[in-house]
Amino acid sequence: MKITKKAASIISLAAACIMLAVAVIAAGGDSSDPLVAQSYVDKKVKDLQIKIDVLDDQLDLLDKKITTMSSDALSYKVVTLKNGQTLYASGDESTSLEVIYRRGGTVVVVSPFTDASTRQGVSDFTHGTEIYNGETIPTDSYLIIPRGSDGRGLRATNLGEGHSAYFLVRGEYEIK
Numbered sequence: 001m002k003i004t005k006k007a008a009s010i011i012s013l014a015a016a017c018i019m020l021a022v023a024v025i026a027a028g029g030d031s032s033d034p035l036v037a038q039s040y041v042d043k044k045v046k047d048l049q050i051k052i053d054v055l056d057d058q059l060d061l062l063d064k065k066i067t068t069m070s071s072d073a074l075s076y077k078v079v080t081l082k083n084g085q086t087l088y089a090s091g092d093e094s095t096s097l098e099v100i101y102r103r104g105g106t107v108v109v110v111s112p113f114t115d116a117s118t119r120q121g122v123s124d125f126t127h128g129t130e131i132y133n134g135e136t137i138p139t140d141s142y143l144i145i146p147r148g149s150d151g152r153g154l155r156a157t158n159l160g161e162g163h164s165a166y167f168l169v170r171g172e173y174e175i176k
Contacts, residue, residue, distance in 0.1 A: 074170075075170070076098075076100070076168040076169060076170045077168070077169050077170070078166065078167070078168060078169075079166075079167045079168075079169045079173070079175070080104075080164040080165065080166055080167070081104075081107075081154075081155075081156035081164060081165045081167070081175065082156065082159070082164055083105075083156055083157065083158070083159040083163075084155070084156065084157070085155070085156055085175055085176070086110055086153045086154065086155040086156075086175070086176050087099070087153050087154045087155075087167065087169070087173055087174075087175055088110075088149075088151070088152070088153035088173060088174050088175075088176060089145040089147065089148045089149065089150070089152060089153065089171065089172065089173055090148050090149055090172045090173055090174045091148030091149060091171070091172035092148055092149060093147045093148065093149070093150070094147075094148075095147070095148040095171060095172055096144055096145060096146050096147065096148070096171060097144070097145040097148065097169065097170075097171040097172065097173055098142070098143070098144055098169070098170040098171055099142075099143040099144075099145065099154065099167050099168070099169050100140070100141070100142050100143070100167060100168040100169075101137050101138075101139060101140065101141050101143065101154070101165070101166075101167055102139070102140065102166040102167060102168065103139050103140075103165070103166055104156070104159060104163060104164050104165030104166050105156060105157070105158055105159035105160065105163055105165050106136055106156070106157050106158040106159070107136065107137045107154050107155065107156055107157070107165050108134055108135060108136055108137065108154070108155050108157055109121050109122045109131045109132060109133055109134065109135055109137065109152070109153075109154060109155075110133065110151070110152065110153045110154065110155050111132060111133040111151065111152045111153075112133075112150075112151040112152070113133070113151075113152075114132075114133050119132060120132075120152070121133060121135070121152070122137075122143050122144070122145050122152060122154070123143065123144040123146065124137070124138075124141050124142070124143055125141075125142045125143070125144060126138070126140065126141045126142045127141065131143075137154065148171075148172055154167070
């Protein structure tokens with residue numbers, strides 16, 4: 001049996017290809033396509049799952065906070081004042097207080113800004129006016145105290161014995 005040069009070349013080429021394939025497989029890949037053990041992959045998957053679980057917990061907490069904040073921010077609270085009590089806006093200068101005065105007696109604005117140059121009161125959006133220190137608020141007025149903790153508020157005065165002044169309030173406030 002005589003092998004021709006052409007057949008010998010084909011056999012040599014096939015053998016070289018087989019040896020090259022075996023060498024590539026035995027090398028375990030390279031830096032762009034490494035071969036790894038199953039335990040390594042399992043550990044990485046477990047680490048990622050832990051991080052996903054932590055992020056899911058954080059998302060749940062944020063969702064609860066948003067739900068709570070939204071319901072608090074959108075709803076009014078019923079607030080009552082007894083004779084001599086004052087409802088003040090609290091918070092910082094970036095917050096405001098919305099108040100609807102419903103009924104109950106005489107309520108006046110309290111404001112430390114009484115000089116002619118710095119006169120500031122409470123905005124009455126129902127009547128399109130500003131009510132200044134010591135002035136009486138009409139019943140069923142929608143009021144805005146524009147900044148928290150600047151000393152502006154609403155004081156209940158001249159209420160009958162056992163009577164209260166009633167408000168609907170949205171925002172941060174304190175009663176003194």
